[in-house]
Amino acid sequence: MATLPRTPEQPLLPVSRADVRAAAERIRGSVVRTPTLHSKTLSALTGASVWIKFENLQFTAAYKERGALNTLLQLDPATAATGVIAASAGNHAQGLAYHGNRLGIPVTIVMPRLTPTVKVMQTEGHGATVILEGETYDAAYAHARTLEAERGLTFVHPFDDPRIIAGQGTVALEMLEDAPEIDTLVVPIGGGGLISGMATVARAASREIQVVGVQAELYPSMYNRLHGTSMACSGDTLAEGIAVKQPGTLTAQVVEALVDDVVLVGERRLEEAVSLLLQIEKTVAEGAGAAGLAALLAFRDRFRGRTVGIVICGGNIDTRLLANVLLRDLARSGRLARLRIRLQDRPGALFQVARIFDEQRVNILELSHQRIFTNLPAKGLSLDVECETRDRAHLDRLLAALRHEHYEVSMVELA
Structure with missing residues (x-):
């Protein structure tokens, strides 16, 4: 796999722009080339020129399909025939299950026992075998690694894998092709796969593009790493898709090298962003998917006057939770x-x-x-x-x- 050259300013990184371009060719035609559209209303509201990438329009309603498919397509025939395994209760599970089923690759997903039934059913509906184990993600992850060894399966990490990172970076390739005037990318961070891929593309551009990550205040794991803080990671956040206690080893390396900053947003801003995207853009975003807009709302002065690209990275939100968010926003207004x-x-x-x-x-x-x-x-x-x-x-x-x-x-x- 090609890598960026090692220099005093640029450490050896696990993914290059060439890797992302190769991933784009690999997955072309098998994932949706989602639109990147300018929002006049959100631009007027935030003071920035806002461009939105609608990754909630993927078949499984999340960008995770990109990295999952890029990984599956690079398996050798024997490995593919044996199958893959992952630990996930979210979008990674569905993306891997959907494309595994489409390619004829057996997929096993380990989920915590308390995973909502609807998520289990959705994953099984894409053809995966779901195993419920443990009360937490960490317990499910440990069990998945045990089954990996016992059954000879290939583990597909949700973010800390060069193939995953390269696949997620295709989001930025498409955004910058469709809106070349973008000078700032504001990207949600959980484990860091998406921002690592997007930052790889941005830093290889012929002009300066700022990359700013966004985390929920309750889960500032990558923020802690970048800023040297030790804030706790816990609590019930609307942005459950980026509620990651420990960032990846590879992704943290990329973020430290290529990302300009990471900011934190509170729950009220996340709720406001979900509500505004539905009211203004007529699109459903999960909490993590609305994090980019939440950052623009929370840090207006920082982004005012810039041409900002944000990613609605997912639209999988429980309908009852969405109703609560909308009603609470009406109350606050x-x-x-x-x-x-x-x-x-x-x-x-x-x-x-x-x-x-x-x-x-x-x-x-x-x-x-x-x-x-x-x-x-x-x-x-x-x-x-x-x-x-x-x-x-x-x-x-x-x-x-x-x-x-x-x-x-x-x-x-x-x-």
């Missing part, structure tokens, strides 16, 4: 609200409050009385009203009208 109003327990009290909502043209969605479990006097009650307004200003007028009528009212805020 003031279009949905839950108000807690103190009333006296007497006839007509609810009618009088409802009259004010009617006068302000606010739609009441749900009412909840609380007489017993409250710290109010026995003759008082707490009324929670879930309502729908046009915007924050409309909500503020409602609150002012209630207080003008001497009601004690507060908002139930989101975290």
Whole structure:
């Protein structure tokens, strides 16, 4: 495999631009050449000229197909006949299963026992054999490596493999062909396969292209490596696709050599980005897929005036979770609200409050009385009203009208 030359400025790296170009030829016609489109609305919102690569339009709704296919196509016939194995509960599993099935290569996927049933079914639906083992990814990974040795299978790592990195780098080749004016790539980082491949392409370009990685604040593994920090990696993040506690050895080497910086984004920004992509671009992104936009929203000054390429790297998000994200975004924008109003327990009290909502043209969605479990006097009650307004200003007028009528009212805020 070709590698970049070793120089004092450039260490020997596991993947070169030539490797990525070879991968592009290898997988051509077997993965979707997804569009790279300019977003006028997001550009106006962020102050950058925003180009979006829609990798959520792949057959399995994620870019992971690229690296998986590039790896499978380089197996010798005997290895391919025996089959491959991986540990994954996400997009890597589906990409490997889909293309393995298409090529006639047996695929075994080890998943933690607590993996949602829908993910197990989707992977099995692509023809893979799924084995549930362990309570965590680490336990599933260890079991997969044991089965690899016992059964003579070939392990396909989700990110720390030159063939995987080269395949993922084809995303950048296509982006820069379709939008050659891009001067900054903002790329989600989990284990680092995608950004390693994309940075390899960017650094080999004839002009300067900045490469900035994005991680969830709850899982700053590559950030720690690059910045010398030791923040904990744990918690429930919306960006589960990049919730990786330990980056790869190869990918960390590439990131340290080629990536300009890694930034962290919080859960609220990730939720906002998922919501905006659906509302503005009419496209579904999982949390990890929205991380690039989340970074633009969180660091507007840093990217203002630049021509930025972001990748919606996946669109596999649970529909109930997506609904929660959208509703929470409506609440934060003031279009949905839950108000807690103190009333006296007497006839007509609810009618009088409802009259004010009617006068302000606010739609009441749900009412909840609380007489017993409250710290109010026995003759008082707490009324929670879930309502729908046009915007924050409309909500503020409602609150002012209630207080003008001497009601004690507060908002139930989101975290």
